[in-house]
Amino acid sequence: LSLERGGQLMISADFKAKPGVTATSTVVHTDQNYFTSKHLSVKMASAIAGVPGATAIDLYSFKLKMEWPSELYIPLGTAVPTKNIKSGGDSFAASAEMTMHYNAATYEDLYFNNTVQAIGVTAQNTDVTIGTAAKPTIYIPGPKVRLQTFDIDRGLNDVVTQKVGIKFEFSKADGYMIRPVITNLLASV
Secondary structure (H helix, E strand, O other): OEEEOOOEOEOOOOOOOOOOOOOOOOOOOOOOOOOEHHHEEEEEEOOHHHOOOOOOOOEEEEEEEEEOOEEEEOOOOOOOOOEEEEOOOOOOEEEEEEEEEOOOOHHHHHHHOOOOEEEEEEEEOOOOOEOOOEOOEEEEEEEEEEEEEEEEEOOOOOOOEEEEEEEEOOEOOOOEOOOOEEEOOOOOO
16 A cells, blocks of 8 residues: 555555356446545554544655465465465564654654554545445554654755654554454445
8 A cells, every 4th residue: 555645545465366266247346436645644642542633644655565475385286276375474564654754853753762653544535425424444553563764864955854664563452463444335245
């Protein structure tokens, strides 16, 4: 998931699957509701309960990456995969990168002090209504994150920016690392 100022929210995914079965499907296309840079907000607080009331961070760009490396298991004597197995044990990882104007040492201090924070990433298209009041939304909470990298760009005759790398960690108290929630037109699968 990535977004830059003035752009559209871009999502890409890689899939691995076992061979399917022959079927006749009727494809139905619904309206596409886009998320642009005006629809994204990223907030951080000391606890996940404080994220909704926190001030949105003024960003130039935001990237989120979730990965769970796996490989297809093909047993000897066949060419057909029988299952998809994780590679590398419990190696699910989530990370993010934010680029923003450097106007205070807030994120620099969080990085150097190794301070645990909570994050909430919300993409909500407020221009569209689903039913009577719902809005197309992607909400991604992370109850325990740390700033893993911090870099300042002080280019000559340029605006000073900071780039922060974020690592999501499992929160034992909350029972999850990252939990995307999507609100859209699809009622059931």
